[in-house]
Amino acid sequence: MFLERCRRVGNFSEDSLDFIKKTLERSGLGESTYLPEGLMRFYPPNTCMEEARKEAEMVMFGAVDELLAKTGLKGKEIGIVVVNCTIFNPVPSLSSMIVNRYKLGENVLSYNLGGMGCSGGVRAISLAKHLLQVHHNSYALVLSTENITPNCYMGHDRSKILINCLFRVGAAAILLSNRPSDRRCSKYQLIHTVDTHTASSDRSYNCIFQEEDHEGHMGVTVSKDLLAVATIAINSNLAALGRLILPASEKLRFLANYIIRYFHVANIEPYVPNFKSAFDHFLPHPGGKPVLDEVERNLKISETQMEASRMTLYRFGNVSSSTVWYELAYTEAKGRVKRGDRVWQIAFGSGFKCTSLIWKAMRTVDSREKMNPWSDEIDEFPVVQPQSTGSFSFFFESFEPT
Secondary structure, eight states, X not given: OHHHHHHHHOOSOHHHHHHHHHHHHHHOOOSOOOOOHHHHTSSSOOOSHHHHHHHHHHHHHHHHHXXXXXXXXXXXXXXXEEEEOSXXXXXXXXXXXXXXXXXXXXXXXXEEEOSXXXXXXXXXXXXXXXXXXXXXXXXXXXXXXXXXXXXXXXXXXXXXXXXXXXXXXXXXXXEEEOOGGGGGTOSEEEEEEEEEEOTTSHHHHHSEEEEXXXXXXXXXXXXXXHHHHHHHHHHHHHHHHHHHHSOHHHHHHHHHHHHHHHTTSSOOXXXXXXXXXXXXXXXXXXXXXXXXXXXXHHHTOOTTTTHHHHHHHHHHOBOGXXXXXXXXXXXXXXXXXOTTOEEEEEEEETTTEEEEEEEEESXXXXXXXXXXXXXXXXXXXXXXXXXXXXXXGGGXXXXXXX
16 A cells, blocks of 8 residues: 555656555554555645644544553643654644643643654653652653654665654553552652763764755655664673673673783683673664664574564554554563563664663553454564564665665
């Protein structure tokens, strides 16, 4: 359906349509991801402000409605609101839309984060954590989403077309509390947040960049430097995270390896710490199948531990900053989260930024819990995906404007 829509629009050349087809085949996305009504119901696509607001209201209010129903919380009890959406920033803000819809109090602390990329959701958690450290007995609502309607690229630059192929509609709402009485009913305790930002490097700053092409079409350019830049940011984040979570045995192995290489005692490869020893569930942001392949290979993560990420990408696509929460919901729906388990979420995005969150499960999560986005179909997963003959380099092999 997506390919047919692209063809009917008439903006894309046959070469561009062929690129879109090959990218979709290698992306890891299945046939059930979501696009907004403005792009699917109307011909030509309707990308006006009204349709963009409809998309935002649908996913944001839907997520918050379910969250409040789960917790029994009233809007006026929420003291902090943090909303993140990379490109769509209307006036009034998305966070003001939440305040208005749920009639939050006049003293609510409201923050709207823009331009943060796919790491914006975990960054929002980090901000909420710091706010809760100074505002006692408070609830913080974090809402993570992206808006597809006004951001569909209609030109021929393949480095911008890639965004159309990977990103889909989604949102997640998370409630955090610092009230001691909530400890008994909470799912998770936030143990660590580690933020890394490499925008001081021009290469990092420019690798994902919103701009117009030579015909005036607005889009987001994904440069050939993305993989190298992401690797640097992730490695920096892991170095900081490792000091916090790795057992002493792994730290000693890493230190010994470093000393041997530093003093040229022997010609050996750098030691990659065994992060698997420090967590039970690994949930990396699934930017695309090749990205997950690289993460799995570099960190030596098993296919089973990558299951939640790959199935989330297959079922929902890249839903930007909210994707890591769909992964956690998958793990819960499979009944895999036990009391005491450690969960590692890591997301990376434009800037270039990388953030890790470490959670500890406060209780065993019931797989039959209501309002899980996977509840109606979790028994159908995991699915066996066809092996792709492409590699990460495919996405970058023809990225010069055509």
